[in-house]
Amino acid sequence: MESALDVLRRVFGYDAFRGSQQEIIEHVIAGGDALVLMPTGGGKSLCYQIPALVRPGTAVVISPLIALMQNQVDTLRELGVRAGFVNSTLDFDTRRTVEAEFAGGELDLLYLAPEALASAGTMRLLERGRIGLFAIDEAHCVSQWGHDFRPDYLNLSMLHERWPDVPRIALTATATSATHKEIATRLGLDGARHFVSSFDRPNIQYRIVAKQDPRRQLLEFLRGEHRGEAGIVYCLSRNSVEKIADFLKDNGIPALPYHAGLDARTRATNQDRFLREDGLVMVATIAFGMGIDKPDVRFVAHFDLPKSIEGYYQETGRAGRDGEPSVAWLAYGLQDVVQQRKMIDTSDGDAAHRRNLGQHLDAMLALCETVECRRGQLLAYFGQELGKPCDNCDTCLAPPESWDGTIAAQKLLSTVYRLDRERGQKFGAGQCIDILTGKKTDKVVQWHHDELSVFGVGTDLRDNEWRAVIRQLLAQRLLSVEGEYGTLVLTENSAEVLGRRRTVMLRREPERAVSAAKTAKASRQNAAAALPKESVGVFEHLRAWRAATAKEQAVPAYVIFHDATLRQIATDRPRTLSELSGVSGVGENKLAKFGQQILDALAELD
Known part of the structure; x- marks a missing residue:
């Protein structure tokens, strides 16, 4: 043999x-x-x-x-x-x-x-x-x-x-x-x-941002770091996929939708375009992606919170298969936690199934809220150790602070307690925040919530900071949601905080998180700079040849040759088939099929 x-x-x-x-x-x-x-x-x-x-x-x-x-x-x-x-x-x-x-x-x-x-x-x-x-x-x-x-x-x-x-x-x-x-x-x-093997993908930078204006945040991420590059945006629902794809197209970014509700022909066409064309963004549910071997996916963005770390890792892994710097970006907010908890509570299956879903979500929330190296925590979930901070995730590049949020937690939990026990009422996060910050909204006045003892006791925090507190209390199971409208309720663990028997440490988002984006962009520029200046034009000429050849043969460009192979050809400038055969990624069949064409393309530049 x-x-x-x-x-x-x-x-x-x-x-x-x-x-x-x-x-x-x-x-x-x-x-x-x-x-x-x-x-x-x-x-x-x-x-x-x-x-x-x-x-x-x-x-x-x-x-x-x-x-x-x-x-x-x-x-x-x-x-x-x-x-x-x-x-x-x-x-x-x-x-x-x-x-x-x-x-x-x-x-x-x-x-x-x-x-x-x-x-x-x-x-x-x-x-x-x-x-x-x-x-x-x-x-x-x-x-x-x-x-x-x-x-x-x-x-x-x-x-x-x-x-x-x-x-x-x-x-x-x-x-x-x-x-x-x-x-x-x-x-x-x-x-x-x-x-x-180690599950570490060192070329992928992991970043999780707090949702403020998520559409604007996504658009800034794509325009600022990945203009003209291929990537995937994951959404939780089909409706969200359609809306985000339209939003991106309206803002000048070529985007395609993909979800199980589309007819088979549309799905196949969109998938085929994503594989064959450069610079397309696929907006999709998790129905898309498994087995996608497109090497130059430069980013995977999650517009909604994934249900599990397994899913998150699998989906983010579709970025950077070629080993070049890539980004895994996730926007995460309070409503994501509320929605996921509600989905678990109303899911089919027995108590063991719902408990398993809850454990998956807890692990995902812990990854989102960590102040430690995200890569280290991600690998630890799969039973592997990183050994030291990775210096290529947002918590390493722009470390967040951990602060004692016990008093803030007590104020919030007291508000939920008083609404329920004193008034027999349950409300969502927005009403609780309005009470704490002393806003006499029509709804607050209508329900006489301005008469509660907790009214106005939380003016030391802004609305978005209170939303972060609620989000983290939900993540730590010190608070829960129930019902169709996601009303807040106490858990069996809430009493430990209200009774001053438990300290609550919370995460504060760093003010300089933007530096992570700059670092990611710089790392890609450094990777491009690794190509000698005199070889850049040769590389682009070879890419143009590859694109035309791929179109002629109706196959994705990477099926002809990967970028890494073209870069080596552009740098080495082989003159003979024998020299070309020594380039990594040029096998016997490809040498016979494309070798002379490559030499001819190089000769055009002499």
Whole structure:
């Protein structure tokens, strides 16, 4: 058999493996089962693609990403890899052709959706061919407590029962220790070798800002730091997606919507444009993103609070797959907390399910409210240690203060107590803040709340500071919300604060948070400056050639070559095919297909 390193060089054009790739690949080639936890952009795909090219037979890849199978297959075919897929998007004749190629041993990789394995026809097809290995991608989808649960993943343990001698590799970029164990148990991989890489993505800067005017904040973030760059904006609802996409377009930013309420053709068109065109912003619900391998996504922005750290990490991981500086930006406010608590209280499922949702939210809120390094806290959630502050998150770049908010908490909780116990009333945050700050609004006067003993006792804090206090008391479960209108109520822990038995430490937003934005922008400029001045024009000329070639072949530009490869070509200025073959990312097939075109493009500049 050809060695794994030879395949890496010949097909993919790289001289060396990264991290634990080689150990994983050699283990699977030898017939061993593997469970791989590796961050997005860490090179998970090579861990099954290279064994697929070395082992006899066809690798069957189980992927939940029907909408992206065509892009994945196109990418592999550009490398000279014989890849195909079978799913509901194929017409009858095309499907029969792919099935015949598999049965005839003419495919290196065959992609299937997990739902397909419930079909007797698919099982008969697999029986007709020789299977070299099973790769189960996005393996966290098997977790019933997870954010991307897919019921059909629960049936994948039957692969080993039916083909006990075929090695399996399960891969994911997102898993807590509990999810890790659940994947192993449900897929029957307890006896497999487990490979766990660091989840750290040092090129991503994590920033969480307090919501004030979130649309304006988002617009300033995009205009000030990411004008003309590709990125994703996540929203919680379909309605919000439509409104934010329209808002961005009205303000001169090319944006596309994506959510499950759009028809399949519109979703496919918008996704395809995002992958193929430069500088587009996709505004989406979490229905979009898993498996998106566009390398130059420079930012992921969350307009609403994610439901869990797993979801947040998975979504932010779609930025900076090329290793270049990128930003994960989240706007977070009181209403987010109220809305999430209400959604949990009214969710389907039993008490254990709601308790699990609450624990996910608590961890997310703790990340938002921390005064420590965000990256360190994020990694700690996944059972990993950073060791020292990262110096590339907002709490490191512009450290917030921690202050003793016990008295403020007592004032707020007393207001809620008096409204409930003395008046038999429940109100939301706005009314409580008006009472504390002594505002005689029509509503305050109507309900005689200006007669309460707490009226006007909170004038030492501004309205937005009181909203931050309420938000943090909700996060610490010293306060809760109930009902359709999100009224504030005390919890069993409130008495400890009112009884002066508990100190409440709160976070104060730093005044110089803008410096984090400047640092992020500067870091990208420094990355661009790494290209020699005389090579900048060559690089742009090569990008123009790539764009035209990609359009001609109807594939995304990164399928032709990544920016990193073009930068090295622009710097080295190879004169022969032999010299070009030494550039990282130029494999045998791409050299044959595009090598002379690149040399001709370079010659145009002489």
